[in-house]
Amino acid sequence: MSDMQKTIEIEVLRYHPEKDKEPHRQVFEVPFTDDMSVLQGVQYIKDYLDGSLSFRWSCRMAICGSCGMMINGIPNLSCQTFLRDYYPARVRVEALAHFPIERDLVINMEGFIEKLESIQPYIIPKEERTLAQGEYLQTPEQLNAYEQFSSCINCLLCYAACPQFGLNSSFIGPAATALLHRYNVDSRDGGKAERMELINSEEGVFNCTAVGYCSEVCPKHVDPANAVNQNKTNSAADYFLRFLAPKGGAK
Amino acid sequence: MKAPLKRSNAPIFWALFGAGGMLSALLGPMLVFITGLAVPLGLLLPADTMSYPKMLAFAQNFIGKGFIFAIIALFLWHAAHRIFHSLHDIGIHAGTGAKLLCYGSAMLGTLIAAYALLAIGF
Ligand code: SF4
Ligand code: FES
Numbered sequence: 001m002s003d004m005q006k007t008i009e010i011e012v013l014r015y016h017p018e019k020d021k022e023p024h025r026q027v028f029e030v031p032f033t034d035d036m037s038v039l040q041g042v043q044y045i046k047d048y049l050d051g052s053l054s055f056r057w058s059c060r061m062a063i064c065g066s067c068g069m070m071i072n073g074i075p076n077l078s079c080q081t082f083l084r085d086y087y088p089a090r091v092r093v094e095a096l097a098h099f100p101i102e103r104d105l106v107i108n109m110e111g112f113i114e115k116l117e118s119i120q121p122y123i124i125p126k127e128e129r130t131l132a133q134g135e136y137l138q139t140p141e142q143l144n145a146y147e148q149f150s151s152c153i154n155c156l157l158c159y160a161a162c163p164q165f166g167l168n169s170s171f172i173g174p175a176a177t178a179l180l181h182r183y184n185v186d187s188r189d190g191g192k193a194e195r196m197e198l199i200n201s202e203e204g205v206f207n208c209t210a211v212g213y214c215s216e217v218c219p220k221h222v223d224p225a226n227a228v229n230q231n232k233t234n235s236a237a238d239y240f241l242r243f244l245a246p247k248g249g250a251k
Numbered sequence: 252m253k254a255p256l257k258r259s260n261a262p263i264f265w266a267l268f269g270a271g272g273m274l275s276a277l278l279g280p281m282l283v284f285i286t287g288l289a290v291p292l293g294l295l296l297p298a299d300t301m302s303y304p305k306m307l308a309f310a311q312n313f314i315g316k317g318f319i320f321a322i323i324a325l326f327l328w329h330a331a332h333r334i335f336h337s338l339h340d341i342g343i344h345a346g347t348g349a350k351l352l353c354y355g356s357a358m359l360g361t362l363i364a365a366y367a368l369l370a371i372g373f
Contacts, residue, residue, distance in 0.1 A: 163339065163340070164339075167339060167344065197256050197258075198256060200256075200258050200259060201256035201257055201258060201259055202256075202257050202258075202259045203256070204259055206259050206261030206262070206265060209336045209339075232265060235262060236262040236265055236266055236269075239258075239260075239262035239263075240262065240266070
C-alpha cells in the first residue's frame, strides 16, 4: 500500500439470525481506488476483513440484478455505484428496504418470486398454432408497446423504493406489474383477461399512490410507475364497463 | 396456494378522486381568484357579481345547481382520498377508522350539498 492509498469507511448493516437478536451496524476501514464500486468495497471486506459478510452479486455490470442494496438510504445496484462519489464521507450499506433480511445484505425474495409466478410471465398464445404457420410477425409499433417493460432485471430496487409496498407487502408492486403489462400488451399474447384479475384485485394497482420513486431508482429505465398507472385506467374502465361487456374477467 | 383474489372496489374512489383532481386543476385557481380576490377587492368583475339575488338565481338554475354540486362533491372526494393516503406519509398508519372519517366526511358534504341545492328550489 502506497502512502497515497485512500481509505473510506463503509458502514454495513449486519445480521446473522442464528446469533443476532436484531440487525446492528459495523464499520470497516476499506482502502480504495477511484475505479472501485461499492460492491468491490464490500468484496474487499469479505476477502480481507471479515469473511462472514454475506451479500449477493454476479455480473458486476448492472445486468444480473442481484447486487441491490440501500446505499446511504437509496436503493441502488452496488456494482454501478462508486466509492469515490462518497469519499471522504462514510458510506452506509444496508439490505434492501421493505424485505425480510436473510443474512447481512441478503434479502429474502420469496414473496417476489411468488408474485412473479402469479403474473404468468410468459406468452399465453391466443390460439393454437402449428409449426407450419411459421413465426409470429410483429411491427415496430407492436414491439415498441412492450419493449421497455421487458428490460426488467428483477433487482427489486423499485420495491425498496415503494412506500406502499413497505406498508402492504401483499401489493403486487412495481416490477411485477411492469412485467405483467409487458405480456398483456404483447400482440402475440392472449392472457390479458387472466392477468387483469390480479391487477383488479385488492393486491393490485390501486395500492399505488403515484409516488413515482420506483421509476426514479430503476437502473433499466423500465418505468414501472407508468405500467402501474396505465393499468389503473385499464382496471377502472373494466370496473365500470364490465356490466356492459358480457365477457371479461370480472368477478 | 394463496387465497382467491378479491376484486378491489378502489376504482370508485379512484374515479371520484381523479374527477375531482381534474376539476380542481382546471377550475380551482379561477374560483379562488373570483371568489377570494376579484369580487371582494372589486377587481375586473362588476361589484354585484356575487350578490345574494344573483347567487340565488345561479343556485336555482339547473346548470348552476349541477356546477355547484360537482364542485363541492368532487373536490371533497378528491381531498378525502388525498388526505387518507397522505396520512401514511406523516406516520399515521391509517386503518378503517381514518378511512371512514375521510370518505365519511366527503359523503356527508356531498349529501348536505345535495340537500341544500334541492331545498333551495328551482
Ligand atoms: S422495474 Fe427496474 S427497479 Fe424494478 S426490479 Fe425491474 S429493473 Fe429493477
Ligand atoms: S452484480 Fe449484477 S447487477 Fe450488480
